Amino acid sequence: MKSKAAYLTPYFLWIALFVIAPMALILYQSFFSITGHFTFANYEEYLSSSVYLKMTFNSIWYALIITVLALAISYPTAYLINQLKNKQLWLLLIILPTWINLLLKTYAFIGLFSQNGSVNDFLRFVGLGSHQILFTDASFIFVATYIEIPFMILPIFNSLDELNPSLINASRDLGASNWQTFRRVIVPLTMPGVKAGFQAVFIPSLSLFMITRLIGGNRVITLGTAIEEHFLVTQNWGMGSTIGIILILAMFVVMFLTRDRKNRGGQIR
Amino acid sequence: MKKLMIILAGILALCLVLFGINYEINLKSGSDTKKTLTIYNWGDYIDPSLITKFEHETGYHVDYETFDSNEAMLTKIKQGGTSYDLTVPSDYTVQRMRRQHLVDKLDKSKLPGLRNIDSRFMNLTFDPHNDYSVPYFWGTLGIVYNDKFVKRSQVEHWKQLWNPQFKNDIMLTDSARDMMAVALITLGYSVNSTNYHHLQQASQKLDQLAPNTKAVVADEIKMYMEQNEAPIAVTYSGEAAEMMSQNSHLHYVVPSEGSNMWFDNWVIPKTAKHKKAAYMFLNFMLEPKNAAQNAEYIGYSTPNKAAMKYLPSNVRNDKEFYPDNSTVAHLQVYRDLPLKVIGHYNDLFLEFKMFKK
Numbered sequence: 001m002k003s004k005a006a007y008l009t010p011y012f013l014w015i016a017l018f019v020i021a022p023m024a025l026i027l028y029q030s031f032f033s034i035t036g037h038f039t040f041a042n043y044e045e046y047l048s049s050s051v052y053l054k055m056t057f058n059s060i061w062y063a064l065i066i067t068v069l070a071l072a073i074s075y076p077t078a079y080l081i082n083q084l085k086n087k088q089l090w091l092l093l094i095i096l097p098t099w100i101n102l103l104l105k106t107y108a109f110i111g112l113f114s115q116n117g118s119v120n121d122f123l124r125f126v127g128l129g130s131h132q133i134l135f136t137d138a139s140f141i142f143v144a145t146y147i148e149i150p151f152m153i154l155p156i157f158n159s160l161d162e163l164n165p166s167l168i169n170a171s172r173d174l175g176a177s178n179w180q181t182f183r184r185v186i187v188p189l190t191m192p193g194v195k196a197g198f199q200a201v202f203i204p205s206l207s208l209f210m211i212t213r214l215i216g217g218n219r220v221i222t223l224g225t226a227i228e229e230h231f232l233v234t235q236n237w238g239m240g241s242t243i244g245i246i247l248i249l250a251m252f253v254v255m256f257l258t259r260d261r262k263n264r265g266g267q268i269r
Numbered sequence: 270m271k272k273l274m275i276i277l278a279g280i281l282a283l284c285l286v287l288f289g290i291n292y293e294i295n296l297k298s299g300s301d302t303k304k305t306l307t308i309y310n311w312g313d314y315i316d317p318s319l320i321t322k323f324e325h326e327t328g329y330h331v332d333y334e335t336f337d338s339n340e341a342m343l344t345k346i347k348q349g350g351t352s353y354d355l356t357v358p359s360d361y362t363v364q365r366m367r368r369q370h371l372v373d374k375l376d377k378s379k380l381p382g383l384r385n386i387d388s389r390f391m392n393l394t395f396d397p398h399n400d401y402s403v404p405y406f407w408g409t410l411g412i413v414y415n416d417k418f419v420k421r422s423q424v425e426h427w428k429q430l431w432n433p434q435f436k437n438d439i440m441l442t443d444s445a446r447d448m449m450a451v452a453l454i455t456l457g458y459s460v461n462s463t464n465y466h467h468l469q470q471a472s473q474k475l476d477q478l479a480p481n482t483k484a485v486v487a488d489e490i491k492m493y494m495e496q497n498e499a500p501i502a503v504t505y506s507g508e509a510a511e512m513m514s515q516n517s518h519l520h521y522v523v524p525s526e527g528s529n530m531w532f533d534n535w536v537i538p539k540t541a542k543h544k545k546a547a548y549m550f551l552n553f554m555l556e557p558k559n560a561a562q563n564a565e566y567i568g569y570s571t572p573n574k575a576a577m578k579y580l581p582s583n584v585r586n587d588k589e590f591y592p593d594n595s596t597v598a599h600l601q602v603y604r605d606l607p608l609k610v611i612g613h614y615n616d617l618f619l620e621f622k623m624f625k626k
Binding site: 007236 | 270272273276277280338340437440443444445482483484485486487489492493496497498608609611612615616619620622623
């Protein structure tokens with residue numbers, strides 16, 4: 001018992017210092033107005049201002065689109081990689097871009113999407129003429145999805161990899177078609193991976209901020225942008241913290257909805 | 270229990286080591302009082318050869334540290350523990366630092382070079398009688414246009430930005446104060462207005478600019494304009510000078526009906542340790558030849574009247590960077606507004622950014 005406590009001490013210290021203390025500080029800050037008085041006005045303003053409510057809606061909406069697109073691309077990709085011979089190598093190739101700094105990747109997209117960028121060069125070459133690609137919703141969603149895809153593929157790939165092939169053989173032996181096997185056996189058994197991927201993509205997407213400015217040209221405003229603004233420009237730390245608290249709450253809601261439900265029918269652990 | 274003790278001892282030892290290193294560093298920077306001058310300035314905001322020259326002339330060693338926003342600088346100085354001898358806040362930040370007692374009153378008898386400064390740029394509202402600050406550079410807010418797409422006559426006034434022909438063409442600077450100023454000036458109000466109705470009107474006016482707005486960006490504006498990404502941008506003269514040196518199709522206009530005029534100024538923080546060196550450096554920078562060399566290197570407008578004759582004539586006579594008196598008379602300097610009002614400016618600007626075209 002004693003030795004267990006000894007092993008756990010650093011973890012408890014870590015969690016207390018770097019998880020609980022910062023969250024407590026954010027909560028504390030959120031009760032102060034810009035002039036430094038204790039108040040609930042930040043929450044009142046947040047819940048009554050059409051600007052913040054619209055921003056919340058926008059954030060959730062964009063995060064949802066990004067997550068769904070990432071899932072639509074990642075699941076088949078993970079499935080295909082899992083069928084390949086050198087799957088670890090292929091997986092490595094997919095993970096590789098995450099080693100590059102996020103900002104650098106975003107800047108690369110500015111080069112690709114700008115008026116004289118490669119994409120417009122190509123469009124002009126095939127006779128479609130140049131288009132405004134940067135600063136549109138579509139380019140923002142494209143870049144955000146691109147950046148999030150590896151975080152979706154990894155957990156799905158792992159759950160597919162862990163899948164016992166004899167279960168699929170059993171399904172076939174019992175007369176299920178390919179589609180039925182996929183629907184009734186593979187999808188339910190890889191649900192934990194999908195949920196983990198959903199968490200890993202949806203939550204960071206809610207608070208994206210650099211991409212909204214660099215690729216979205218601040219025409220897409222998410223909660224992350226507002227937090228950045230309040231801390232760095234407005235110096236209204238109270239309101240920034242309030243939005244932070246809302247994001248933390250949103251995170252808990254997502255975690256709760258995508259939690260692993262144990263002891264349910266159909267799930268083999 | 271033994272393991273627990275070992276781990277606790279380990280953590281304590283680590284803390285002690287870090288504490289020791291920290292103490293050592295403080296001791297070093299503290300005891301090194303004789304021959305160093307610590308300057309806290311914006312990044313790339315001085316000609317480095319002038320620093321070398323100053324070091325040669327006086328024997329002082331210059332430590333040059335940089336910041337990228339007034340707010341960041343203010344926070345760091347407010348927290349204390351720093352020993353910057355000179356720093357360079359913008360106009361409204363000078364006012365705020367004065368109010369928060371963060372800067373030292375200047376002993377003007379030690380600053381003979383101050384008489385070189387143009388009287389138009391002395392004694393301004395953010396620091397009456399220049400008791401605390403020495404003007405370093407000044408500039409304006411204006412319109413950059415690309416002559417490949419737009420003629421000068423199309424963008425000489427703020428109200429022309431609302432012209433429907435510029436749909437999705439304009440890049441704006443991501444700054445609440447500046448963009449609200451554009452709307453306020455267009456409506457004929459002061460850029461320091463605290464009147465609720467004026468601000469509400471300005472906010473509506475700004476929302477109408479949304480269809481013409483291509484993007485609201487910060488430093489990237491330079492890169493985009495250099496790459497011909499947009500025909501028009503609203504930005505500061507200093508940024509404009511940098512863009513124009515990269516792309517000869519770009520030009521800068523200060524609308525004659527008025528605009529913001531900004532100042533970056535030297536101040537001596539209360540925490541300064543080498544005040545004598547700070548005064549020496551200020552006088553060194555006020556010397557006309559040095560000021561001219563610096564202005565040529567940075568590309569911003571110098572307030573040093575005596576330095577003008579050392580500048581190349583094409584720079585000196587550039588109406589956009591050294592506008593004539595009738596335009597200067599219409600330029601307004603930002604005052605530090607009450608936090609509540611600044612909050613209001615920011616909320617209205619955020620609303621504009623949320624406004625869908």
